[in-house]
Amino acid sequence: MTWNKTHKKNTKERVLQSAAQLFTQEGYEKISINQVMEHAQLTRGAFYAHFDSKSDLYAQAIKTAANNAHQAISKTTSDDIASLANHYLSETHRDKLLPQSCPLACLITDITQQDQKVKSVYTDVFKAFITNIDKLTNDQQRSFQIATLMIGGIALSKALEDQKLSDSLLSACQSAISTLANINKPSTDI
Amino acid sequence: MTWNKTHKKNTKERVLQSAAQLFTQEGYEKISINQVMEHAQLTRGAFYAHFDSKSDLYAQAIKTAANNAHQAISKTTSDDIASLANHYLSETHRDKLLPQSCPLACLITDITQQDQKVKSVYTDVFKAFITNIDKLTNDQQRSFQIATLMIGGIALSKALEDQKLSDSLLSACQSAISTLANINKPSTDI
DNA sequence: GTCTATACTAAGATAGAC
DNA sequence: GTCTATCTTAGTATAGAC
Numbered sequence: 001m002t003w004n005k006t007h008k009k010n011t012k013e014r015v016l017q018s019a020a021q022l023f024t025q026e027g028y029e030k031i032s033i034n035q036v037m038e039h040a041q042l043t044r045g046a047f048y049a050h051f052d053s054k055s056d057l058y059a060q061a062i063k064t065a066a067n068n069a070h071q072a073i074s075k076t077t078s079d080d081i082a083s084l085a086n087h088y089l090s091e092t093h094r095d096k097l098l099p100q101s102c103p104l105a106c107l108i109t110d111i112t113q114q115d116q117k118v119k120s121v122y123t124d125v126f127k128a129f130i131t132n133i134d135k136l137t138n139d140q141q142r143s144f145q146i147a148t149l150m151i152g153g154i155a156l157s158k159a160l161e162d163q164k165l166s167d168s169l170l171s172a173c174q175s176a177i178s179t180l181a182n183i184n185k186p187s188t189d190i
Numbered sequence: 191m192t193w194n195k196t197h198k199k200n201t202k203e204r205v206l207q208s209a210a211q212l213f214t215q216e217g218y219e220k221i222s223i224n225q226v227m228e229h230a231q232l233t234r235g236a237f238y239a240h241f242d243s244k245s246d247l248y249a250q251a252i253k254t255a256a257n258n259a260h261q262a263i264s265k266t267t268s269d270d271i272a273s274l275a276n277h278y279l280s281e282t283h284r285d286k287l288l289p290q291s292c293p294l295a296c297l298i299t300d301i302t303q304q305d306q307k308v309k310s311v312y313t314d315v316f317k318a319f320i321t322n323i324d325k326l327t328n329d330q331q332r333s334f335q336i337a338t339l340m341i342g343g344i345a346l347s348k349a350l351e352d353q354k355l356s357d358s359l360l361s362a363c364q365s366a367i368s369t370l371a372n373i374n375k376p377s378t379d380i
Numbered sequence: 381g382t383c384t385a386t387a388c389t390a391a392g393a394t395a396g397a398c
Numbered sequence: 399g400t401c402t403a404t405c406t407t408a409g410t411a412t413a414g415a416c
Binding site: 004007008011042043044045046049050 | 381382383384385
């Protein structure tokens with residue numbers, strides 16, 4: 001790859017990292033192209049050399065954010081479902097202190113209002129999320145249930161103002177996941 | 191009450207109903223004051239006779255939307271938790287076909303980005319939601335778990351583009367709620 | 381590829397007539 | 399209390415220099 005191409009790719013990656021972080025924290029509408037570019041230490045005008053539109057950036061940024069979140073949680077957790085859920089449903093994750101929060105949780109509602117392309121990326125990210133849980137449960141229905149408790153639990157806990165309430169919710173979700181994971185599957189074995 | 195006061199109250203109520211519906215369907219940023227007023231068959235200028243700001247309207251509209259949703263589901267469901275969950279986690283609710291969708295689900299992410307007052311209303315609505323479930327479960331932790339599966343389930347199912355996937359998710363959540371509701375509580379009885 | 385400058389649009393909020 | 403008209407801000411997107 002020529003120097004120019006490498007340079008362009010690096011710049012684009014920097015913009016994507018900025019966008020991933022800002023969008024997951026603040027949502028699509030609250031963040032302007034200007035903010036993203038400034039965060040990446042560029043000016044507004046340079047934006048359209050890399051992306052077609054704000055929406056285009058959003059779609060790509062969601063993928064980036066998902067990769068970041070996946071890598072972050074992969075490092076800390078072992079290979080059982082309870083441990084995964086406990087790390088995901090943590091107060092740190094709720095309080096935005098993690099540099100890389102999960103876009104599935106932070107952007108649930110946002111997505112409903114976006115165009116097809118964005119929805120499609122979100123759906124793909126969710127499928128990948130389910131696939132990972134499936135490896136631990138070997139039961140797709142359980143995986144859906146656990147995923148909903150994880151994603152919904154963090155999303156709700158972020159929205160609630162009452163911290164005690166929010167804490168109780170997080171721990172209730174952790175407990176539900178343990179419970180569900182330990183129930184024997186209905187006799188689908190052959 | 192004088193005619194003027196009654197008239198004003200009616201007008202405000204009409205605006206609130208419009209706002210409740212539009213905001214729950216499209217979110218805070220996607221809906222302008224203009225759209226709300228036009229939907230209520232008024233003009234923009236009349237807005238500030240009733241509300242301090244768009245954010246003020248939003249806070250009050252969430253309460254209105256919650257009342258509507260509560261009344262709607264109260265009519266259709268009986269007094270057991272599985273029936274409630276099945277009505278809530280329905281394809282109709284997901285597909286926006288209900289005139290009155292649940293703001294807790296439709297606006298989860300939206301809320302995180304709003305001011306204190308809005309968050310506070312959302313938290314109150316959530317508490318009322320939990321209280322209602324509590325009447326059926328008599329177990330607060332179970333209620334949190336079930337609420338998360340309901341709210342998170344609808345929110346996720348709305349965001350997913352793949353209908354088959356979304357259908358499976360809804361039914362998985364219904365099933366999880368039945369399972370959790372039927373497990374004997376840990377020995378907290380005296 | 382990145383910059384500065386600018387066109388264009390939308391929306392929140394206010395003023396003043398009726 | 400509701401209207402029309404207007405102010406102001408902010409943000410997407412484009413044009414053109416380097």
